[in-house]
Amino acid sequence: MLQLEPGMLIWTWVTFIALFLVLAKVAWKPLLAVVEEREQKISDSLRKAEEAQAEAQKLLDEQQAKFARAQEEIQKMLKESKELAEKMKEEIVEQARAEAEKIRLKAEADIQREKQAAMLELRKQVADMAILAASNLLQETLDPQKHRAMIDDYINQLDQVKKN
Amino acid sequence: MMMFAFLTEVTETEKEEGLGDFIIHHIQNSNEWNVFGYHLHLPQFKPIHVLGMEIDLSITNHVLMMWIASLILISLFYFLFRKRKLVPTGMANVLESMVLFVRDEIAIPNMGAKAGKKFTPLLATMFFFILTCNLMGLIPLFTTATGNISVTASLAIITFLVTQIQGMVENGVVGYWKSLVPSGIPWPLIFIMVPIEIFGLFTKPFALAMRLFANMIAGHTVIFALLGLIIALGSVLVSPFAVGFAVFINLLEILVAFIQAYIFTMLSSLFIGMAMHPEH
Numbered sequence: 001m002l003q004l005e006p007g008m009l010i011w012t013w014v015t016f017i018a019l020f021l022v023l024a025k026v027a028w029k030p031l032l033a034v035v036e037e038r039e040q041k042i043s044d045s046l047r048k049a050e051e052a053q054a055e056a057q058k059l060l061d062e063q064q065a066k067f068a069r070a071q072e073e074i075q076k077m078l079k080e081s082k083e084l085a086e087k088m089k090e091e092i093v094e095q096a097r098a099e100a101e102k103i104r105l106k107a108e109a110d111i112q113r114e115k116q117a118a119m120l121e122l123r124k125q126v127a128d129m130a131i132l133a134a135s136n137l138l139q140e141t142l143d144p145q146k147h148r149a150m151i152d153d154y155i156n157q158l159d160q161v162k163k164n
Numbered sequence: 165m166m167m168f169a170f171l172t173e174v175t176e177t178e179k180e181e182g183l184g185d186f187i188i189h190h191i192q193n194s195n196e197w198n199v200f201g202y203h204l205h206l207p208q209f210k211p212i213h214v215l216g217m218e219i220d221l222s223i224t225n226h227v228l229m230m231w232i233a234s235l236i237l238i239s240l241f242y243f244l245f246r247k248r249k250l251v252p253t254g255m256a257n258v259l260e261s262m263v264l265f266v267r268d269e270i271a272i273p274n275m276g277a278k279a280g281k282k283f284t285p286l287l288a289t290m291f292f293f294i295l296t297c298n299l300m301g302l303i304p305l306f307t308t309a310t311g312n313i314s315v316t317a318s319l320a321i322i323t324f325l326v327t328q329i330q331g332m333v334e335n336g337v338v339g340y341w342k343s344l345v346p347s348g349i350p351w352p353l354i355f356i357m358v359p360i361e362i363f364g365l366f367t368k369p370f371a372l373a374m375r376l377f378a379n380m381i382a383g384h385t386v387i388f389a390l391l392g393l394i395i396a397l398g399s400v401l402v403s404p405f406a407v408g409f410a411v412f413i414n415l416l417e418i419l420v421a422f423i424q425a426y427i428f429t430m431l432s433s434l435f436i437g438m439a440m441h442p443e444h
Contacts, residue, residue: 007211007220008193008314009321011227016322019234020289027241028285031263034248 129161183392191384193226193312199305229309233296263288270430274437279330283436286326290319291429298380298421302414310424311380313373320369323432328365331439343442368435372428379424383417 133154197204208222244256252260266288272280294310301308309315331340344361345354390410394403 002313004317005193005220005314006217007222008224008226008312009318010219010221011223012230012315012318013322015227015230015234016289016293016319019237019293020286022234022238023241023289023292024285026238027245028263028288030245030248031241031260032267032281032284034245034252035260035264035267038251 125161129157132157183389183396187385187388187392190388191308191311191381193224193314195222195224197225197228225307226309226312226315229297229300229307230293230315232306233293233300233309236300237292237296262291266291266429270426270433274430274433275440276437279437279440280433283433287429287433290322290432291425294319294376294428295421295425298425299418301380301384302417302421308380308384310376311384313377316373316377316380317369319376319428320373323372323435324365324369326432327368327435327439330436331442334440335442340439340442368431372431376424376428379420383413383420387413387417 136150136154195206195208197206206223206225206228209220211218211220213219240255241259244252244259249256263284267280267284270291271284271287274280275283297308297310297315300306301311328340331343334340335343344365345357349357387410390406390413393406394400
């Protein structure tokens with residue numbers, strides 16, 4: 001039972017070597033080639049995925065930086081326009097105030113002038129009336145009837161003057 | 165089924181032979197193939213005499229079993245991997261993961277990535293051949309070729325030769341023989357170390373052959389012995405226990421078949437790897 005038989009040894013070698021050669025061609029070569037191909041593909045895919053992720057991250061960072069810059073720009077512009085508006089508002093208000101002042105001054109001057117003119121006119125009229133009254137007084141002697149009429153007349157005249 | 169066929173045969177024809185002889189007879193190599201009780205006689209040739217050795221090249225039962233195992237393996241791999249698919253499915257997936265196990269868990273850790281990939285075909289052939297022979301021994305109709313010391317010895321010799329050749333190819337003839345003796349030992353020890361190391365070269369494949377042979381023989385012997393209890397004790401009442409234990413041992417044998425195929429391949433790759441990288 002524990003004896004080595006040369007015939008069996010030879011047959012085993014022949015069988016094993018034949019099996020090895022056939023399997024190498026039929027099984028191991030295609031099988032291992034497919035496995036290597038698959039491993040290659042997997043590692044390639046992994047590498048590609050990593051690259052794509054890095055690229056995406058880069059783009060994202062860029063976009064975020066751009067966005068932040070734009071935000072800053074907007075803030076700046078907003079501030080500037082606010083300042084401008086404020087300035088313009090102040091200018092306009094100032095201008096309006098000046099205009100109003102000018103109009104007021106002009107109106108006052110006008111009023112003053114009118115008043116002056118009116119006073120002159122009044123003075124002239126009063127003088128006329130005084131002259132008239134005086135002339136009336138001088139022309140007629142006074143009696144109660146006549147006086148009354150004269151005074152009424154005078155008052156009427158005064159009213160007329162006032163109306164004028 | 166076959167077991168019972170054997171048993172009925174025993175009761176009829178070979179009872180006088182004794183159980184021990186019967187067990188030995190069924191484990192040993194023979195010149196016939198027992199197919200459902202019919203003894204098929206296999207071709208026999210006259211021994212040739214070469215260099216004073218008598219070489220009997222008859223096709224024995226175990227040679228036939230090895231051929232059947234080879235045919236099973238070749239057709240299995242041929243039909244499953246005929247179509248080139250990037251991701252295998254079903255049975256092809258199972259076989260592929262086993263081949264990858266040989267490559268990634270046996271060859272590459274022991275030999276390094278480059279040599280491991282180079283030796284994967286040899287180691288995978290070894291693994292599948294031993295595994296198929298082991299498993300065939302569990303199927304009625306077939307016998308265990310790996311339960312023959314000549315078969316395991318010749319496989320071990322293949323490992324031995326590959327180890328020596330690869331060691332010399334990798335380190336140079338002189339470098340390889342020098343590397344057998346660990347460097348940095350005091351010189352008087354060399355006289356002890358050299359014989360030990362040379363002796364060790366031969367014990368490795370010897371242990372390899374013995375381990376596989378003994379493991380394969382043992383399970384079968386136990387199964388036959390358990391079933392033989394029925395006849396030895398001459399009572400049908402024993403049969404539930406005997407058959408129950410035999411089934412248990414048979415299941416254990418499936419495990420052993422895988423483990424032994426793994427160990428043989430593992431140690432082969434370890435020896436080849438050690439010869440290639442002696443300092444590690």
